[in-house]
Amino acid sequence: DVKVTQSSRYLVKRTGEKVFLECVQDMDHENMFWYRQDPGLGLRLIYFSYDVKMKEKGDIPEGYSVSREKKERFSLILESASTNQTSMYLCASRPWTDLNEKLFFGSGTQLSVL
Amino acid sequence: QKEVEQNSGPLSVPEGAIASLNCTYSDRVSQSFFWYRQYSGKSPELIMSIYSNGDKEDGRFTAQLNKASQYVSLLIRDSQPSDSATYLCAAVSGGSYIPTFGRGTSLIVHP
Numbered sequence: 001d002v003k004v005t006q007s008s009r010y011l012v013k014r015t016g017e018k019v020f021l022e023c024v025q026d027m028d029h030e031n032m033f034w035y036r037q038d039p040g041l042g043l044r045l046i047y048f049s050y051d052v053k054m055k056e057k058g059d060i061p062e063g064y065s066v067s068r069e070k071k072e073r074f075s076l077i078l079e080s081a082s083t084n085q086t087s088m089y090l091c092a093s094r095p096w097t098d099l100n101e102k103l104f105f106g107s108g109t110q111l112s113v114l
Numbered sequence: 115q116k117e118v119e120q121n122s123g124p125l126s127v128p129e130g131a132i133a134s135l136n137c138t139y140s141d142r143v144s145q146s147f148f149w150y151r152q153y154s155g156k157s158p159e160l161i162m163s164i165y166s167n168g169d170k171e172d173g174r175f176t177a178q179l180n181k182a183s184q185y186v187s188l189l190i191r192d193s194q195p196s197d198s199a200t201y202l203c204a205a206v207s208g209g210s211y212i213p214t215f216g217r218g219t220s221l222i223v224h225p
Contacts, residue, residue: 035215040122042202042217043158058212090157100146100165100206103213105157 003027006091006106013113019078021109023091030096032074033103034058034066036087043090049074050096081113116141118205120216127223133190135219137203140184144205147179149188152200152218161201162188193223 007022025032030051035043035058045058047066055066063085067075074093078085088110092103117140127133135149146165150158162177164170164186170177176189186205190197200218207214 031211033213040217042120043215045212045214048212100163102148102160102163103158103204105159108157 004091004093004104004106006089006109008109009107011109011111013078013081013111015082015113017078017081017113019081019111019113021076021078021089021091021111023074023076023093023106024072025074025093025104026072027093027095027104028071029093029104030071031094032068033092033094034064034074034076035090035092036060037090037108038087046076083113085111086113087111116144116205116207116214118203118214118216120201120203120219122217122219124220124222127193127221129193129195129223129225131193131223133193133197133221133223135188135190135201135203135221137186137188137216138184139186139203139205139214141205141207141214142184143208144184145208146206147177147186148204148206148213149175149177149186150202150204151197152202154199158202190221193221195223195225197221198223 033048034046049068091106152158164177178187203216204213
């Protein structure tokens with residue numbers, strides 16, 4: 001069974017800190033995604049990656065960057081955390097072979113920026 | 115911008131009733147559609163996927179797709195309290211292959 005692991009379930013950071021959210025998948029999926037989820041706003045795409053070292057901006061990339069140096073790992077970076085980045089962050093993966101394939105989600109990281 | 119619209123609810127139905135969840139999408143080249151269920155504090159899990167016009171049934175769940183009207187729905191028969199959750203509709207564009215999610219509909223099934 002596919003497993004998508006996010007390194008932390010809960011994180012508390014201070015304004016201005018550099019924050020790393022890590023996501024690892026174990027099924028050799030090419031595509032990986034970072035979403036944030038806020039009450040009433042659904043899932044909004046921050047960044048996605050088609051494959052290693054490839055990245056594309058999603059709908060709300062401002063204040064974020066990503067890194068995909070290895071196929072199994074997709075990192076989301078908050079360069080200087082702000083209170084409006086307090087949110088639930090969801091990582092997901094999908095094989096490239098079939099665009100109709102569902103997304104496999106991690107368990108999420110609830111980030112609080114104080 | 116591609117949009118997927120859902121009524122946020124909450125939709126409240128009695129146990130045993132049919133729950134009907136609806137979704138519209140703006141991108142005409144969307145070609146695959148997904149319904150995910152999300153319990154509070156948990157990540158989304160796939161309930162149904164549908165790619166062709168018409169109905170697709172899986173147990174108590176039926177997904178319906180009408181591409182001409184750009185409309186997707188999910189019917190839940192014999193609703194149970196355990197069905198109480200937020201249901202997310204997602205559409206995948208044939209161009210970008212990126213899933214776009216709606217804001218979700220909160221379903222409450224009361225005994």
